[in-house]
Amino acid sequence: MNKVSGKRQLQKTATREHILNTALAVYAEHGFSASTNVIAQEARLAHGTVFVHFPTREDMLQRTLERFASELGDKLHELSETEDDLKNFLYTHIDILTKYEHLYKNIITELSSLPPAATTSLIAVQSIASHHFGNVIANCAGRYAVKPIPLHMLFNIWMALLHYYLLNSELFAPGRSVLNSRRDELVNSYMELIRN
Amino acid sequence: MKKCIACGMPMTSRSEFAMGDTSKDYCRHCMRPDGSMQSFAEKLTSMTEFIVRTQGLDASVAERSAKAMLRELPAWEHYFDHGS
Structure with a gap:
């Protein structure tokens, strides 16, 4: 793996972690009816980015x-x-x-x-x-x-x-x-x- | 930390690996007496029994749950390739 793709992979993993941690907090506060849109907003990410990592609710x-x-x-x-x-x-x-x-x-x-x-x-x-x-x-x-x-x-x-x-x-x-x-x-x- | 490919258990000490061999990818609970890894059918049975013993669930619920758990583990992926 070259330096650039290695860095991209690290960023990808970090973003996924950030989304998961945000989802844990959102589900804890609002329950499981919370939409992926709310999670994206809380994570300060585009909804599309959340979908790349988690295709469905x-x-x-x-x-x-x-x-x-x-x-x-x-x-x-x-x-x-x-x-x-x-x-x-x-x-x-x-x-x-x-x-x-x-x-x-x-x-x-x-x-x-x-x-x-x-x-x-x-x-x-x-x-x-x-x-x-x-x-x-x-x-x-x-x-x-x-x-x-x-x-x-x-x-x-x-x-x-x-x-x-x-x-x-x-x-x-x-x-x-x-x-x-x-x-x-x-x-x-x-x-x-x-x-x- | 290595996790057993057949049941997902974390393997943190040597004694948790099959035959105490840290190069193995499966744990002592997923090993046959001869040291080889259990088959899918054997693992499904032992996982179902494990759920019944630890929680007392109905056997059919336990088996359904065991199957869903095995589906997520690397050792058994190919059993579910066709959505079975």
């Missing part, structure tokens, strides 16, 4: 959700290699979701009206999270015992708790991050429930 949506899923998956993967305390793992899970709180709430609220690829991304990320959750439980076996409940139920109960608070965030933490405001209560209560 579905493509943009899918790649944005993949970005979120990949970041969450990679961080939990890294953590589950070393972490032997489920409590720390749960705090990290909450912290990552807090970073994407508006986006995540919009995903679970609007899922039924989103393209099937959105459901696939969510299923992928939840399975990855649950798998690492199981690894950390195995790692902490020497320190404390967890009730003999199948992995999917242990994970689903945790997610049900988080989703209930997210869906009713205005009741639990009006105008604030519900996950951040209630993190200690959520983690401590869940630990009490599952410890043997």
Whole structure:
């Protein structure tokens, strides 16, 4: 690759990154009905430039959700290699979701009206999270015992708790991050429930 | 960071690579006992079981999702070339 085409490629990658990051922010603030036109305006790019990188709205949506899923998956993967305390793992899970709180709430609220690829991304990320959750439980076996409940139920109960608070965030933490405001209560209560 | 071509898992430590061989493009979860990479059918089955075990989803939903996930991975692109 010569110098000029190498530079072009770098610019192309940077523009794609910029569009994806803008889309994440727009979907978090306005929900998934936001058009690619709005994303182009926010990114200060021509609509045509956005289309070069993401030919359809579905493509943009899918790649944005993949970005979120990949970041969450990679961080939990890294953590589950070393972490032997489920409590720390749960705090990290909450912290990552807090970073994407508006986006995540919009995903679970609007899922039924989103393209099937959105459901696939969510299923992928939840399975990855649950798998690492199981690894950390195995790692902490020497320190404390967890009730003999199948992995999917242990994970689903945790997610049900988080989703209930997210869906009713205005009741639990009006105008604030519900996950951040209630993190200690959520983690401590869940630990009490599952410890043997 | 290298990601497994067959399931997408990040491979950050040697032990995560098939046979502990960092020149391999697939992970230990996507390997057969003899060290070779699982076939598409084997991977579809193991991915479906993985989804059921980790989330308890209905088996048909899990299989449909597993297929959609495999579609995005480099190892299986050719299985979906004709929109199947």
